Amino acid sequence: MYAIVDIETTGGYAARNRICEIAIIIHDGEKVVKEYQSLINPERHIPPQLSAIHGINDQMVAEAPKFYEEAKTIHELLEGNIFVAHSVNFDYSFVKAAFQDLGYELKLKKLCTVRLSRKIFPGLKSYSLGNICENRGIKINDRHRAFGDAIATAELFTQLVQHDQDDHIQKSLKKNAAVVNIPENLERSVFEALPESPGVYYFLNQKSQIIYVGKAKNIKKRVSNHFGGSKLEVAKQAFQSQIHHVDYYLTGNELIALLHESHEIRKNWPRYNRAQKNNSPGYSIYLYEDRQGYKRLQLGRKQTGMQSLMRFPNHASGFSFLNEISKNLKICPKFAGIQSSPGACFDYSLSLCEGACAGEESVSQHNEKIQAFIEHCKAEKSDYILIGDGRNINESAFVLVEEGFYKGFGFYTEEDTIENWEEFSNYLIQYPDHPEIYKILSSEHATKNYKKIKKDVFLKRKESA
Incomplete structure (x- = not known):
């Protein structure tokens, strides 16, 4: 579990300043499961320049609980979880100092959403919470207050987990990685026997049914990541309690692993696989003939029973191919399915179309171009x-x-x-x-x-x- 923390303070460093507000959002790797927030009496004056930023003044915290009065609740929320924050060292240093004042040494694994965002969402000019949330479409309510910023950070963390294709979260935790905790129903000998090679792995339940399929460059390492909880595809404890055996299929390389994983997911439909559980048919370029005998092209979703000239994983790649090749062959954009209009195409008005759409280009001349398009598609589909x-x-x-x-x-x-x-x-x-x-x-x-x-x-x- 992850404890996403945001604090407001009386100053910029923990040695001489104190917390005046704290919010903690408990996140299970997929969603928020618990929320906590409280003003904290810092037992000292809040400078006006800080109040101007977060809006908290001395009057607001006069009757608020002191940190030691909330320490037990805060500790229960943090204990055993990974401490997550935007610029984590700042928040962690204040919380750690507050516990040190009470004679307790706080020791938690940490994750910084600034550092993770730089790796998972590269290319932004700024990685301030406000800027990255704007970029990711995350609304921040009550900016510069602990709870508002913590909720926004939690939504950012959800997106980071979803887009962490290169295991940056796991790598960030690696320095403090603990011994792999094997699920209670799985024999350690089974885990220890897993190969450190590319392949596909299977989690099986008590009835030897496949409940999850994954691929890896290193099977043993990837399986250990599941047990370490670095990327929780499902609620960790519920998932792990059902794992009674791990099987695998060696592939020699990652491409074969990707192909075999995709097949196995669609064949077995494991309960805990969410990726690839869709029936998106992709896109294809189709050929048909109108009443005047002109052959036409159309890009659309692949349909069972219809023969396609060329297929594509998405609309963008199909449109790019169709647009480029039809232009090279000087096929009318309207008859290529690029433009739609009741009359002649727009290119015709610019003298860029040879006029099939206006009846000026003969059927035979136009259809020769379409045949050239068909031959180009055949060449692209070579064995x-x-x-x-x-x-x-x-x-x-x-x-x-x-x-x-x-x-x-x-x-x-x-x-x-x-x-x-x-x-x-x-x-x-x-x-x-x-x-x-x-x-x-x-x-x-x-x-x-x-x-x-x-x-x-x-x-x-x-x-x-």
């Missing part, structure tokens, strides 16, 4: 394989794509002689295609360590050998 590292030093992994569709992956060794393209099928583990797979294979990051070989290049090499 290819991606070759990368296998599960051991003597093995290679490959991913097979034919006519733009994912066929599966496989492994072969140095002793396996592949003389022709069809022989890859002897080592192929077939898997169904899906738009999510297309997104993975379209990602430069996911495929960066793979060598792409097109079928025609492969065949030419074999002919010349």
Whole structure:
């Protein structure tokens, strides 16, 4: 659990100043589960220049509890949790000093939302709470008061957890990482036997049902992150209590792990997997013919039963492709599905369209351009394989794509002689295609360590050998 803290003070450093307001928001890694706030009598004067910032003056805190009167409640909220704040060292130093005055040494793991934001949301000019909340669409009610700022920080932290694809939260906690706490129903020997290799891992319940599927470059390390609570995909304790066994499948590299994870999630629909649990069909470019015989293009969501010329993981990539290629081929924007108007397209009024939309370009001339577009799509969908590292030093992994569709992956060794393209099928583990797979294979990051070989290049090499 995380204790998100914000304080208001009588000055800028803890040695000579005191807390005059504190708010603590308990966060389980997904959402806020408890809130606390209180004015605190600092037992000293609040300078006017500080009152001008946070609005708290001597009169407001005169009847407020002193820190020692709230210390037990505050300690119960903080104990065992990770101390989170925006510029965490400032808030932590004041709270720690307040407990030291009572003879207690506060020792908590810390996370700074400023530092995390720089890593997870890079490129902002300022990482002040006000600026980053504005950038992330987070509304701050009662700015510069402890509770208002703490609630905003909690919403920011929720977004940080959701977007922490590179485990920056875990890395920040690594220095103070404790021994891995194995769930009560899982034997430590099972955890200790996990490989430190790329692959897919499975959490199984008491009935040996898969309740979660994940992928990792290092299976053991990633599984330990779940138990350490660095990124809580679910309520930690409820999730861990159901884990009775951990199984795994070695893939040799991260790309195969991504592909296999996607398939396993869709095959098993584990209870605690939220990512990829959607049926977004992606987008495709379709071809149809109007009443005058003009062939037209249209970008839309992929529909079962309709043959597409080209498919895309999202609308933006599909539109970019359609716009670029249709312009190069001088296809009327209206007939390419780029523009819509009752009459001629806008480009025609600028003399940039050859007039299919105005009946000036013949059906045959226009349809020749559409045929060129179709041929371009066919070339883009050429058969290819991606070759990368296998599960051991003597093995290679490959991913097979034919006519733009994912066929599966496989492994072969140095002793396996592949003389022709069809022989890859002897080592192929077939898997169904899906738009999510297309997104993975379209990602430069996911495929960066793979060598792409097109079928025609492969065949030419074999002919010349």
